Every structure is written in structure tokens, then in C-alpha cells.
Amino acid sequence: MGNSCVTGSGRSNQGQCQVSNGAQTTFKWTIDGFSSLLDKGNAWTCSSVFQIRGLNWYLRLNLRDKKSGDKEEYVSLKLVLAQRHVRSDKVVEASFQFLIYDQSYGKHHEEHQVSHNFQSTSTTSGTSCMIPLTTLKEKSSGFLVNNCCILGVEFTRVVVAEGKDVSETLFVQKINNICCDPQVYSWNIDDFFLLKNLSISPVFELCGHKWFITIHPSGQDKSGNYLSLYLSMKVSDTLHENSGNLVELSISIKDQETGKHRKLSGRCQFSKNSLSWGWPKFISLEDFKDSSNGFLLKKKCCIEAQIAVIGSSKIE
Known part of the structure; x- marks a missing residue:
């Protein structure tokens, strides 16, 4: 499962490209069945394709990622601008941050403020590991509650078309299902x-x-x-x-x-x-x-x- 498939369909609004510093826009991804996804091993899981500011995006999640020379496992999150949705002569300049939500206190913990230029030949944000798996699983953290965690990405600057906040819940089935x-x-x-x-x-x-x-x-x-x-x-x-x-x-x-x-x-x-x-x-x-x-x-x-x-x- 180490190789990553890419989306092969869908269209985006190819309006006039401009940069906006308007209201922040957020995508929430709830993983309901965290342990079931964890049991499936080291592999990238893709979210649904969501539209923010006229462009199609998706998140990639790995619950058992590794750093070079480090035996500890990490939860990694990447943002991808869906391929075929950007003309080869255009660049999407985006600033965003990845989020992990503390469900006990109703707050979110910000991780990795990123600025990245997305092009048709470079559509992934290229982020590093977000958080150690052991930290996420700590009962005192509030990140994992009732086998459920909530991740997200919040945009602060991006090539725009009008859009609204989007959220998704992913329900992962047990292996013996x-x-x-x-x-x-x-x-x-x-x-x-x-x-x-x-x-x-x-x-x-x-x-x-x-x-x-x-x-x-x-x-x-x-x-x-x-x-x-x-x-x-x-x-x-x-x-x-x-x-x-x-x-x-x-x-x-x-x-x-x-x-x-x-x-x-x-x-x-x-x-x-x-x-x-x-x-x-x-x-x-x-x-x-x-x-x-x-x-x-x-x-x-x-x-x-x-x-x-x-x-x-x-x-x-």
C-alpha cells in the first residue's frame, strides 16, 4: 500500500486567478473507527474530494508514518490539490494550517503552518509528520475520544472562488466485518x-x-x-x-x-x-x-x- 493512487475525474471552477486574504475556510475530517484504521497498517488514506474557494482538494492521512532513523510512529497529514484541476500555466498560492481537535475542551491544537505553491506538476503540500501516535492516544490529550478523532485543514490565503466551510466524517469498518x-x-x-x-x-x-x-x-x-x-x-x-x-x-x-x-x-x-x-x-x-x-x-x-x-x- 506504499504507492499512492491519484484522482482521475472531476472538474474545478477555472475562473480568473486572484489571491484573497478573506475569511478563513476550514475542512474537518472526523475518523470514526480510529483503531480499525490503525489496524490496517502503514498506508495513506485519502479523504473525499472537497471544494474550497473554487478548487478541489483532498487530505491524505497515515497513522503509522515513520521518520528516517526514528522508530517512533507518527500521524502524518498532507493536503493535495486534486490533479487535472489546475492549468499547467497557473500556480495556486495557498497558506494553511493543519488542525487536530481537543474534543474534551472543544479546542483545536494547531500544527504546521504551511505556505505552498500548488502546480499541475506539484500538487502535494509536502508536509512533515504532524504528531507522535503515542501523544494522540494519550487519554489526557482529548484528541481521541470514543475511538474517534477530528483532524482538519484551515486556509488563510488561497487562489479563490467563493466557497464555504466543508466537513467530512469517515466511518472505518472493523477488519472482521x-x-x-x-x-x-x-x-x-x-x-x-x-x-x-x-x-x-x-x-x-x-x-x-x-x-x-x-x-x-x-x-x-x-x-x-x-x-x-x-x-x-x-x-x-x-x-x-x-x-x-x-x-x-x-x-x-x-x-x-x-x-x-x-x-x-x-x-x-x-x-x-x-x-x-x-x-x-x-x-x-x-x-x-x-x-x-x-x-x-x-x-x-x-x-x-x-x-x-x-x-x-x-x-x-
């Missing part, structure tokens, strides 16, 4: 070279939702040196406008000879604002087409998606 059992779909492609620049698999149903795989055989970067793969949720009335599903997903290109598959995994939230997640540089075309790797044999290949819905979210 039957809904967490992963389900698998395999897409057998008989002739890779007949695929169009953007091709999709047949629609399939896993974990109570309909999905499809999107492939860009020549990638999405200008060099055309990579194969891109995304998992997309088919738009459904069952997905409410203000709710989402936390999904552990893996996409694999099967090695048809040795079983050494190319596999990338992520933990991402699917909602009506973010229906697609994946990897623009899943594998280099050189490695994919090298017959000794077993990925492409006699024009045939097999792509596998593994999905487990491990939680849900509600935006208010």
Missing part, C-alpha cells in the same frame, strides 16, 4: 494493439457497486512512455451527493508465466466528486511489452482489479 472481504474482477484483453488511446473494460459489479477499468495504452504524459490505469465507479443513484465509500483497491497486470504480477494499491474515497482513481504511470511501456516479463504475450494481457469497501464518509 464481512463488507471488508476483497472481491476480484479480471479483464482479459485478446489484442492489446487494437485498444484505442482511451479504452474501458466491460462494466462489472463488486461490493455492491458497478465499476469499470480505464486504460490509456500510451499513457497520459506527453512522452507516451507509460501505460495508465484507473478504476472508476459507474455513476449510480445509490451514491448520494454528500457521501462516499472508502475503498482499498489494487490493480494488477498479470505475469502470465511466472506469477510475478505488476501490482499497485491504494486506499481512496469514491464519491460523485471523485469517481475515478488510479495511476497515470502504472508501468513503462518498455517493461510492459518486454515478453520476458510475461505481461504481454501474443498480444494478450490480463488486468485484475481487487476491491474492498472498508468504510464510508458523510460530508456536511
Whole structure:
């Protein structure tokens, strides 16, 4: 789960860029089921995509992050400007601070005042670890109450379009919950070279939702040196406008000879604002087409998606 998937859908308001020093705007993220998420190990969990000041953002959380040369575990939080939402010739200048809420006294503890320039080629805030895990778990701290913690980000300066405060609650299911059992779909492609620049698999149903795989055989970067793969949720009335599903997903290109598959995994939230997640540089075309790797044999290949819905979210 060390590799991070990126959102592959959604649009933002591309109005005139300007800098605002107006009222602060905050996104709150409640983790209900903290211990369940902690038990899932060292990996990044993505919040739903939220809109503040006309731009789409999401948070990435790791409850078991490590510093180089330090055995202690840390809670890390990063802010990401959703890719494809910023033109290549624009820069989003943002000042913000990460928050962790003391629920016992109704206050928040400020961590990491950050100023960062977001561009299409640099969309992550690049913050350091926020707080030691042991500190967060201390009963006297008030950070963790009834297996629930509240994190957030507060903007003080950003390229603007009018927006309101947004909050989200993430409900993480227990590991032994039957809904967490992963389900698998395999897409057998008989002739890779007949695929169009953007091709999709047949629609399939896993974990109570309909999905499809999107492939860009020549990638999405200008060099055309990579194969891109995304998992997309088919738009459904069952997905409410203000709710989402936390999904552990893996996409694999099967090695048809040795079983050494190319596999990338992520933990991402699917909602009506973010229906697609994946990897623009899943594998280099050189490695994919090298017959000794077993990925492409006699024009045939097999792509596998593994999905487990491990939680849900509600935006208010």
C-alpha cells in the first residue's frame, strides 16, 4: 500500500486567478473507527474530494508514518490539490494550517503552518509528520475520544472562488466485518494493439457497486512512455451527493508465466466528486511489452482489479 493512487475525474471552477486574504475556510475530517484504521497498517488514506474557494482538494492521512532513523510512529497529514484541476500555466498560492481537535475542551491544537505553491506538476503540500501516535492516544490529550478523532485543514490565503466551510466524517469498518472481504474482477484483453488511446473494460459489479477499468495504452504524459490505469465507479443513484465509500483497491497486470504480477494499491474515497482513481504511470511501456516479463504475450494481457469497501464518509 506504499504507492499512492491519484484522482482521475472531476472538474474545478477555472475562473480568473486572484489571491484573497478573506475569511478563513476550514475542512474537518472526523475518523470514526480510529483503531480499525490503525489496524490496517502503514498506508495513506485519502479523504473525499472537497471544494474550497473554487478548487478541489483532498487530505491524505497515515497513522503509522515513520521518520528516517526514528522508530517512533507518527500521524502524518498532507493536503493535495486534486490533479487535472489546475492549468499547467497557473500556480495556486495557498497558506494553511493543519488542525487536530481537543474534543474534551472543544479546542483545536494547531500544527504546521504551511505556505505552498500548488502546480499541475506539484500538487502535494509536502508536509512533515504532524504528531507522535503515542501523544494522540494519550487519554489526557482529548484528541481521541470514543475511538474517534477530528483532524482538519484551515486556509488563510488561497487562489479563490467563493466557497464555504466543508466537513467530512469517515466511518472505518472493523477488519472482521464481512463488507471488508476483497472481491476480484479480471479483464482479459485478446489484442492489446487494437485498444484505442482511451479504452474501458466491460462494466462489472463488486461490493455492491458497478465499476469499470480505464486504460490509456500510451499513457497520459506527453512522452507516451507509460501505460495508465484507473478504476472508476459507474455513476449510480445509490451514491448520494454528500457521501462516499472508502475503498482499498489494487490493480494488477498479470505475469502470465511466472506469477510475478505488476501490482499497485491504494486506499481512496469514491464519491460523485471523485469517481475515478488510479495511476497515470502504472508501468513503462518498455517493461510492459518486454515478453520476458510475461505481461504481454501474443498480444494478450490480463488486468485484475481487487476491491474492498472498508468504510464510508458523510460530508456536511
